[in-house]
Amino acid sequence: MDLPIDHFRLLGVSPSADAQGVLRTLQSRLDRVPHGGFTPETLQARADLLRASADLLCDHDRRAAYEAELTGLADTDGSLQPALEIATTRQVGGLLLLMEGGQPHDAFELASRCLQLPQAPTLGSGRETDLTLLAGLSCLEAARELEEQRRFEAAARTLRQGLQLLQRLGRQPELRETMNARLDRLTPYRVLDLLSRDLAAGAERREGLALLEQLVQRRGGLEGDGDPHFPPQDFQTFFHQIRSFLTVQEQVDLFSRWAASGSEAADFLATIALTASGFAQRKPERIADARNRLQRSGREGVEPLLANLHLLLGEADTARACFDSGASQDLKAWAAGKSDDPLGQLCAYCSDWLVRDVLPGYRDLEAEPDLVAYFSDRDVVAYVEREDQRRGRAYLSAPAPAAPAAAAPPPFPSFETPGFPAAEFFSPATSAPGGFPPLPPTGPATDPDDDGEPDDDVPLRWPVPPRPWLLAGGAAVLLLAGAWVVRQRQSAPPPPPPPAPLPAPAAKPPAAAPAPSPGPAIGQSLTPLTSPRPDAAQVRRLLENWLTIKGDVLAGGPMPQGLDRIARKGPVDLLASERRSDAARGQTQRLDVRISDLTLSESGPRRIVAVARLRYSDRRLDANGTVVETTPPMELRNGYVFGRDGDSWRLAATQSLN
Template sequence: MRIPLDYYRILCVPAKATTAQITQAYRDRLSQFPRREHNALAIEARNRIIEQAFEVLSQTETRAVYDHELSGNMFRSLVPSRPKLPFPDRPSSDTELEALTAHQPTIDIAEKDLLGGLLLLLDLGEYELVLKWAAPYLKGKGKLVKEGKFGAVEIVEQELRLCLALAHWELSREQWLQQHYEQAALSGQKSQELLVDVAQFADLQQEIQGDLNRLRPYQVLELLALPESETQERQRGLQLLQEMLSARVGIDGQGDDQSGLSIDDFLRFIQQLRSYLTVQEQLDLFVAESKRPSAAAAYLAVYALLAAGFSQRKPDLVVQAQTLLKRLGKRQDVFLEQSICALLLGQPTEANQLLEQSQEQEAIAYIQEQSEGAPDLLPGLCLYGEQWLKTEVFSHFRDLRQRREDGSVSLTAYFADPEVQQYLDDLLTEAVPTPTPHPDTESTAAPSEKPPETLQSETGVSPHPSRPAKVDSFEDLVTQTPATVPRHRLLLV
């Protein structure tokens, strides 16, 4: 049989090498052993082909004849170009193999040396050719293997699987370097599948799995960056991400997903992939993760809830964000974010009170500057809130980035929405129940109707001011002053 190799490449010498150089190269090649997983049958066949190359090139007459044959092939190259991927999974026909090697030098080898030829192709980095030559002998040409033409059947089948697995693995590494991460992962998985039933290669399987684990973050980013129309591939990316989160026990968890990313590296990875996710995808992901509990996931969930609540005109999501911020507020300064939530829920008094507690000096200075001459900080907060939603929130969602400049980020439009207005009215109604005194009691206040100062002293929780009795427009909200805010206050449950 003929294989796509030439004797100079087999010995790793140039075409103008001297006899002394060829002799030294021959000795070096015999002393170089392939991976320890290869069996003796394949290594012996490899060495026979190396000896065959030396016999031809070390003798002047045979070398001259061989050089004449090489010169007749105008397409010969010491480093032949490789066929392009992807290859079909079906076995290659003899005609296809001939077409594949039509412009490459070939040599004759004995049938029993097939495995040695595959080892040499692996040595020389011809991984695609290994796939094309070896795969048929596990499929369509498997009959030749069963007949024992290449040696003991079990040993030959095992060696064929090993050669194919190593070729897929090396291709995976090349594709990784070329930043084709999904293709690299698929090649690595094919390598694992070929070895799954071969117990002797457990160490090799562990090496390959290690590469796949380290590759996964890149694979996730590549899949999630695909267009939204690529639904199946993007869902695969989300599934892989979920597997990583489960192994790590959350975004800021202490578990090990074998990716090699530290906690800080993983947080940066999450921050990077956010721009590839839609509002709904981030809602589903981070709200669920915040329940582990996870402070990092809770903060990201706040962004998702605010983005969805504002863009979809769903104040109930803003309420959920407000709840998460109260939990986060026990450990960090999130008063600025809380004040924006209060603003979106039509609660100007609370927005002002929360803002006064914030230590975000740069933001507060801007808000104060924009509120100059006003009785409170509400005008500046409105301007800051719109800008914050546009630059700090919408920019992290792939389906909202384009809406930053089309007027969508508008508090005026938000408060003018009938559904928003109805929800805020219902929120006020729920927050202010009408007390029903018992007929036999005096007109004194019931325990639940105690003044807010009394409630605060008894519970240790600051009372929550309600929104104005009626805010019909954004202008009403901005011009609402503390003097017109109803004095009734309730605790949030």
């Protein structure tokens, strides 16, 4: 037999060790017996091989020749590997040394080969006993190494091979029991290994899903505690991790099956997965299934969540009734701070719920909580209109115009139901091993890290602009969504906010309109605002610089270099997009914008909200310089959000407050 190892590794010495070091290592290895179950013959063969290697390495001439051979093998680019030829009588001892030398997988494969016909030893002989013991020990050690490399499925495959070998021989019951226990302990890691693979690896993912179902069944269900080797706290941590590797459809299917078996937690999780799928894929029918499932559950404290589902289905009147009857006073106060309009309050709460609890945690889902895009989708519009016609909803007149919103309070839970099903399974996978956070609050999003990064700390907090024609019911939601801009904290930067709406252009004049009266001169500057706590005058100068640059660009000027020093990517991209659109039509714009008043409605270390009154007019010119449209002078009221990035303040978003 050829052992795939050299004399240095077999003895366990460095190639630079001298003769004294070799002899000391030899004595240490002889004194340490690897396992008490081997026969004296195998232990003697092991000792003889160790001494033979030490003799060679202590002989100067023989060692020099051997090292030359190793050097020659190294020059073959790995096509040849060193090996030691050993006699048949010393095979088991050699395999034992191979395992001790850090090559348990090779030792296991060679031992398994020796136990197969025609090399199989005589049944009941000492050689068979030693080979089966060696196969079991090397199998466990090889699996341990694979675990350390996080190759959990390969470790399980090795353990299964070892079990089959020992079961066939009917040997080593203690080792078989240890292997079975290791296999059971590996199951969660195998699930993670298999489900974390690419979605194209269909067979592996199906095996992972099957193992997950076996794991849950062994526990006695999602809320069960029937697996002594997998306590609830560990299972919850595992479940947090596993959700992010499952697609939304896999979660719908799994949780629905578990819910059919009586799991309340799975029933609630299926509701959330159906909502995520319906919202992201623009399939209101799935949201209707989620609403029906939540209604059938008969749980207390879910009225605010039902309100969100009714809202997403265009059932605004029912949503308002659910929210009014079930929301806590804290949640109602927060919603009132978002808008005086009841539908605006529902939109604020629904978008926050989507970003916190519904859309995160799916392998194949990357969706923004954008109600505008959702209610603009033709399938959603068709569903709402169809349901309106089928149910014959009565549309009511609009509520009173909304007043400016109050500042949002600190985060709070949207509902508090002790022991609410699925609470322990619903948090993001961020808990430390051995711990498990409670159900995250579904109140307003915050910026706990306060890092000032783009799109993290500047959610818009203005009310929904009032519309005198706003209706209740499905049509109301469709109209409202067009005015509701959702800006919530996301792991990926959300799309830039829409530009502030411009007033409707006046009728085309018979001749070129006279140039508007010029306002006070505003010098174009890209000097960033670096004051830690700027006052209103400093913020006004920064905004004036932005408005001047915007006017120059829309008039056909180039985008200045370094514009990102005073504005974030969203506003800059919107300006560039508007200019490209005008250029494609062969047009330019002449804006006249003057700030008549500016106040700071919010001033913090990382975020400033300014409310500005503007005198505004514009002209649109074609390629020949002929005026094609004009907007007469009028007063606008806009809100501007500034975020601090590092030491500089930059414009982050704009919203019309008219």
